[in-house]
Amino acid sequence: MDDRKKQILKAIVDDYVETAEPVGSKSLVERHRLQYSSATIRHEMAELEEMGYLEKPHTSAGRMPSDKGYRAYVDNMLSLPEISPLEASKIKTFLINNLGEARKLIERAAEYLAGKTNYLSVALSPQYSDSSLEQIKILMIEPGRAIVVLVLTAGIVHDRLIRIPAMIDESQLESIGRAVERCLAGKKLDDITLVTISSAAEETDLPEAIVNQVLYEAYVAIKQTEKIEVFMDGKHRLLLHPEFRDVDRANRFYRAVREEHMVAGYMMGLRQEAEEGLAEDCDWDLDCLEKGGEAALALAGSRPSYMVRIGQEISLKGLEDMSFITTTYRIGSQISGQIGVIGPKRMQYGNIISQISFVNKALSEAAGHHYGRDPEEDAGDGQD
Amino acid sequence: MDDRKKQILKAIVDDYVETAEPVGSKSLVERHRLQYSSATIRHEMAELEEMGYLEKPHTSAGRMPSDKGYRAYVDNMLSLPEISPLEASKIKTFLINNLGEARKLIERAAEYLAGKTNYLSVALSPQYSDSSLEQIKILMIEPGRAIVVLVLTAGIVHDRLIRIPAMIDESQLESIGRAVERCLAGKKLDDITLVTISSAAEETDLPEAIVNQVLYEAYVAIKQTEKIEVFMDGKHRLLLHPEFRDVDRANRFYRAVREEHMVAGYMMGLRQEAEEGLAEDCDWDLDCLEKGGEAALALAGSRPSYMVRIGQEISLKGLEDMSFITTTYRIGSQISGQIGVIGPKRMQYGNIISQISFVNKALSEAAGHHYGRDPEEDAGDGQD
DNA sequence: TATTAGCACTCGACGCGCTCGAGTGCTAAT
DNA sequence: ATTAGCACTCGAGCGCGTCGAGTGCTAATA
Numbered sequence: 001m002d003d004r005k006k007q008i009l010k011a012i013v014d015d016y017v018e019t020a021e022p023v024g025s026k027s028l029v030e031r032h033r034l035q036y037s038s039a040t041i042r043h044e045m046a047e048l049e050e051m052g053y054l055e056k057p058h059t060s061a062g063r064m065p066s067d068k069g070y071r072a073y074v075d076n077m078l079s080l081p082e083i084s085p086l087e088a089s090k091i092k093t094f095l096i097n098n099l100g101e102a103r104k105l106i107e108r109a110a111e112y113l114a115g116k117t118n119y120l121s122v123a124l125s126p127q128y129s130d131s132s133l134e135q136i137k138i139l140m141i142e143p144g145r146a147i148v149v150l151v152l153t154a155g156i157v158h159d160r161l162i163r164i165p166a167m168i169d170e171s172q173l174e175s176i177g178r179a180v181e182r183c184l185a186g187k188k189l190d191d192i193t194l195v196t197i198s199s200a201a202e203e204t205d206l207p208e209a210i211v212n213q214v215l216y217e218a219y220v221a222i223k224q225t226e227k228i229e230v231f232m233d234g235k236h237r238l239l240l241h242p243e244f245r246d247v248d249r250a251n252r253f254y255r256a257v258r259e260e261h262m263v264a265g266y267m268m269g270l271r272q273e274a275e276e277g278l279a280e281d282c283d284w285d286l287d288c289l290e291k292g293g294e295a296a297l298a299l300a301g302s303r304p305s306y307m308v309r310i311g312q313e314i315s316l317k318g319l320e321d322m323s324f325i326t327t328t329y330r331i332g333s334q335i336s337g338q339i340g341v342i343g344p345k346r347m348q349y350g351n352i353i354s355q356i357s358f359v360n361k362a363l364s365e366a367a368g369h370h371y372g373r374d375p376e377e378d379a380g381d382g383q384d
Numbered sequence: 385m386d387d388r389k390k391q392i393l394k395a396i397v398d399d400y401v402e403t404a405e406p407v408g409s410k411s412l413v414e415r416h417r418l419q420y421s422s423a424t425i426r427h428e429m430a431e432l433e434e435m436g437y438l439e440k441p442h443t444s445a446g447r448m449p450s451d452k453g454y455r456a457y458v459d460n461m462l463s464l465p466e467i468s469p470l471e472a473s474k475i476k477t478f479l480i481n482n483l484g485e486a487r488k489l490i491e492r493a494a495e496y497l498a499g500k501t502n503y504l505s506v507a508l509s510p511q512y513s514d515s516s517l518e519q520i521k522i523l524m525i526e527p528g529r530a531i532v533v534l535v536l537t538a539g540i541v542h543d544r545l546i547r548i549p550a551m552i553d554e555s556q557l558e559s560i561g562r563a564v565e566r567c568l569a570g571k572k573l574d575d576i577t578l579v580t581i582s583s584a585a586e587e588t589d590l591p592e593a594i595v596n597q598v599l600y601e602a603y604v605a606i607k608q609t610e611k612i613e614v615f616m617d618g619k620h621r622l623l624l625h626p627e628f629r630d631v632d633r634a635n636r637f638y639r640a641v642r643e644e645h646m647v648a649g650y651m652m653g654l655r656q657e658a659e660e661g662l663a664e665d666c667d668w669d670l671d672c673l674e675k676g677g678e679a680a681l682a683l684a685g686s687r688p689s690y691m692v693r694i695g696q697e698i699s700l701k702g703l704e705d706m707s708f709i710t711t712t713y714r715i716g717s718q719i720s721g722q723i724g725v726i727g728p729k730r731m732q733y734g735n736i737i738s739q740i741s742f743v744n745k746a747l748s749e750a751a752g753h754h755y756g757r758d759p760e761e762d763a764g765d766g767q768d
Numbered sequence: 769t770a771t772t773a774g775c776a777c778t779c780g781a782c783g784c785g786c787t788c789g790a791g792t793g794c795t796a797a798t
Numbered sequence: 799a800t801t802a803g804c805a806c807t808c809g810a811g812c813g814c815g816t817c818g819a820g821t822g823c824t825a826a827t828a
Contacts, residue, residue, distance in 0.1 A: 769828100770827100770828090771826105771827080771828080772825100772826085772827075772828100773824105773825090773826080773827090774823100774824085774825085774826095775822105775823090775824090775825105776821100776822090776823090776824105777820105777821080777822085777823100778819105778820080778821070778822105779818105779819095779820085779821100780817105780818100780819095780820100781816105781817085781818090781819105782815105782816085782817080782818105783814105783815095783816085783817100784813105784814085784815090784816105785812105785813095785814090786811100786812085786813085786814105787810105787811090787812085787813105788809105788810085788811085788812100789808105789809100789810090789811105790807105790808095790809095790810105791806105791807080791808085791809100792805100792806080792807070792808100793804105793805090793806085793807105794803105794804090794805090794806105795802105795803090795804090796801100796802090796803090796804105797800105797801085797802080797803100798799105798800080798801075798802090
């Protein structure tokens with residue numbers, strides 16, 4: 001594909017994304033002040049159509065990009081707007097102050113992304129299977145109830161209420177807690193099983209039946225943290241886009257997206273593909289660096305990579321006419337999760353990708369912020 | 385208003401709610417097998433219009449209910465469908481297993497309500513100002529970070545991560561924790577101030593500056609629990625109703641509802657009105673009992689009362705053409721909050737009110753369930 | 769007096785045909 | 799290789815007539 005074709009395709013995608021209407025040769029020339037006549041453009045457009053990059057809804061209408069067209073656009077002619085410093089500081093105050101409550105952090109990131117993009121945002125809570133259990137404490141609430149507090153790699157804290165035998169008193173629970181901690185501290189979550197944890201029973205002098213129940217509940221609490229949570233925000237925003245005027249279509253979409261675990265599974269699959277280097281999207285990173293455009297520079301350094309799936313490329317029932325952009329955020333070196341955006345194919349790819357990459361970066365930073373900071377320094381800013 | 389007029393008004397509201405189209409005299413007679421001719425009905429309809437219960441979009445169209453019409457319907461001719469036992473058990477499994485994590489419970493209740501009604505559900509987290517602090521524990525996570533665990537009236541548990549001076553060690557923190565507990569246990573949240581809490585400093589032998597910082601953070605954690613959270617679900621569902629075809633209207637609505645604290649404030653205002661006996665809606669409870677309809681019986685006993693605000697009755701900018709149904713749920717005797725539904729005025733009042741009342745009841749029950757239950761009994765059902 | 773049949777009237781929805789304009793592809797000239 | 803010119807296509811928009819579901823009014827009826 002020669003340069004001019006690229007230019008034309010880019011212009012068409014840009015226009016179509018903006019107006020949601022098939023774009024014709026004449027208006028294209030006018031809007032972009034192209035140095036060729038509309039007839040020439042028509043020629044090129046006809047060829048682009050033959051090559052499969054464009055489609056016509058009917059004979060005498062303008063062209064709109066096909067899936068392949070969007071793909072080429074995303075791969076080769078994307079320009080990534082820079083995030084303004086104002087925006088940057090905004091999101092930081094939006095996300096900060098988390099102190100290791102990763103869940104909340106992710107939730108807010110999803111919220112932000114939905115608000116910023118006007119599409120549906122999806123975020124998965126981090127996968128903790130690879131991280132290890134640094135501490136586990138069991139604290140009595142009242143006879144019969146206790147709270148388990150888990151500290152994972154990178155200082156992530158989780159807790160959960162559990163039921164315990166009513167006859168256990170505070171000191172007994174404490175001794176069980178210590179036993180569990182001795183037995184599990186430093187272990188990978190993945191490696192913790194009912195068998196591992198039950199070895200803690202031997203370290204106490206309490207009746208086995210009683211201890212075992214506590215251990216079981218603690219085990220469930222640990223496993224619970226491994227469970228991936230899905231946060232979605234902005235469902236209603238999609239309905240403001242013209243492609244969703246059709247109620248049936250909207251319903252089809254919502255039915256698909258309602259199956260949160262399906263979406264989550266798909267996102268995790270994408271991530272794996274990317275890591276195995278199968279995802280060609282990642283090539284782009286190099287391309288862009290070579291071109292050395294200002295956009296690339298903006299995110300250079302630890303620029304997060306992202307994945308784009310367009311239309312039929314999405315193998316998730318009900319989302320075949322959407323686009324799905326995801327990225328993998330990291331907290332520390334071992335903990336990571338996915339965050340992404342689902343929108344119509346007619347999407348502001350450049351903008352959205354910038355936003356996602358940026359949120360990704362902000363997320364990693366915010367997650368790291370809970371230690372290393374001098375407590376004195378912000379003792380005063382907590383008044384609310 | 386005589387009986388026939390009531391019958392007709394009810395029929396009109398029912399039809400209009402179902403079809404979203406102005407209802408005419410003839411179709412009304414047919415659909416409801418009324419024993420009068422359409423001419424008679426026309427007479428009555430004309431009178432009802434004159435009385436302000438009905439409106440016409442234009443001369444030769446059918447009638448639709450006015451705000452006043454809906455009001456009369458809700459006050460005098462509501463029939464509340466019973467919730468099926470199947471449904472009842474469903475919601476219970478949906479809400480149960482909370483062990484005092486009230487937040488989560490409320491969130492799920494909102495989720496359920498949105499799914500069930502296809503409108504927007506709004507739930508406020510409980511107001512804890514009236515409840516008291518039973519326990520407070522401070523637990524070391526790592527140097528510089530700790531977790532505060534609060535147990536309130538009725539066994540509600542809250543926790544929050546805080547930053548502490550890095551030089552404090554575990555035993556020191558523990559002694560501070562004990563001092564705080566001695567000082568605050570049993571106090572109403574409302575009565576806890578920076579002054580109250582700082583009296584705990586005297587009980588320890590640690591440098592005051594250090595202790596004070598921990599106390600301050602603990603104070604913030606306590607005050608945080610008093611902050612009312614707003615959960616909304618089902619925003620996108622509203623867009624499936626015909627009244628939201630108009631994008632402008634939808635946007636106006638979303639802009640209004642986005643101000644969560646506004647909505648929350650309004651709901652709390654409504655609640656107060658109800659408690660002061662100003663809300664005439666509550667009269668209905670008596671009416672209905674007297675009538676002794678089967679619907680009333682279904683919810684009899686601890687039937688929760690609800691509030692309905694229709695159209696202009698809602699003094700919340702941007703919601704003047706909606707209806708808002710709310711109810712006050714209770715956890716124990718002192719803790720309570722609000723849950724409700726916002727939808728178009730053309731709403732299935734009876735159905736929604738049944739649902740809301742039912743969720744209310746289920747909520748109170750589920751919240752109570754975390755103690756009093758024999759731990760042995762359900763040791764086995766925890767296996768996810 | 770309350771009810772109803774009958775009738776003239778109103779008005780939006782719908783279908784038809786027309787024009788308009790933005791688009792196309794093709795061809796011949798530059 | 800580019801472009802001016804031209805014939806053609808097709809959806810959007812408009813005007814118009816018809817249809818039907820609605821109205822209000824009046825006079826006859828139980």
